[in-house]
Amino acid sequence: MSKSKLGIIGGSGVYNLPELSGAKWHDIATPWGAPSDALLEGEIDGLPLVFLPRHGRGHAVGPSDINYRANIDALKRVGCTHLVSLSACGSLREDLPPGTFVLVDQFIDRTFKREKSFFGPGCVGHVSMAHPVSPTLVERLEKAAQEAKIPHSRGGTYLAMEGPQFSTLAESRLYRQWGCDVIGMTNMPEAKLAREAELPYATVAMVTDFDSWHPAHGEVDVRQIIAQITDNVEKARKLILTLISDFPREAEPCAGGSDKALEFAILTAPENRDPELMKKLDAVASRVLSR
């Protein structure tokens, strides 16, 4: 078994992890281009951690411009064994008010302007996304949320929209009819790429607003979100510290099999594979391509 290295992707309002000891920012080059920022590597209680601010420090990279492939490749390349995403989101349900942490278990991907796969011509691969988050990680996050007394809800469907504009009232109502619980702009294709990279992934969707559907709350704007984010970020730090205190130091297998997602995924015969693409896949698919 390998040692655990926990990757944390910080969303809006989360640009640092001050609790990290021995922390250093490292620029990581990837075959897919530049990640959103350097990676902050350090440890807490002896557990190695890597932090990446999804929008970069200073929030200069918007949801459609994030190089999701570079971010996931970089985290895999430095040896992360698990990924936890911290994300701001809107709520599509009355009983998930601002301040609630939703441990999402499903996604609907409505994004359309992003690179969504590491595979392509010369190496065709298909992974399952039926269960897009790691049940093992969610279990640990739920336990941590209970211990830290953070209002949370286990399970929920996250609608990933392209943005950067917020939804119209009709869209917001439609997503509610579809049975979605929260809405955000970033977790897809992030979750798909984490799956292709065999990284168990879970997201903590931290509610900041009621999107635009709620008659008593009107339309969402960034002021409202920022007002809620400070409180959410405080709680997120507590959640992560609690998670770490009980996190296995030896990487445990994912009960959903996401750490072996590529086992039967690649269809292209070895003699038909594109050598250039094979080089680019050196980090994300090394387990299956090197045998």
Ligand SMILES: CSC[C@H]1O[C@H](OP(=O)(O)O)[C@H](O)[C@@H]1O
């Ligand atoms: C600041 S509001 C919109 C912005 O916040 C969320 O990003 P993240 O998931 O990185 O916290 C949302 O998806 C939007 O990108």
Ligand SMILES: Nc1ncnc2[nH]cnc12
């Ligand atoms: N209402 C909303 N829609 C999309 N992304 C969000 N991030 C935070 N609130 C959001």
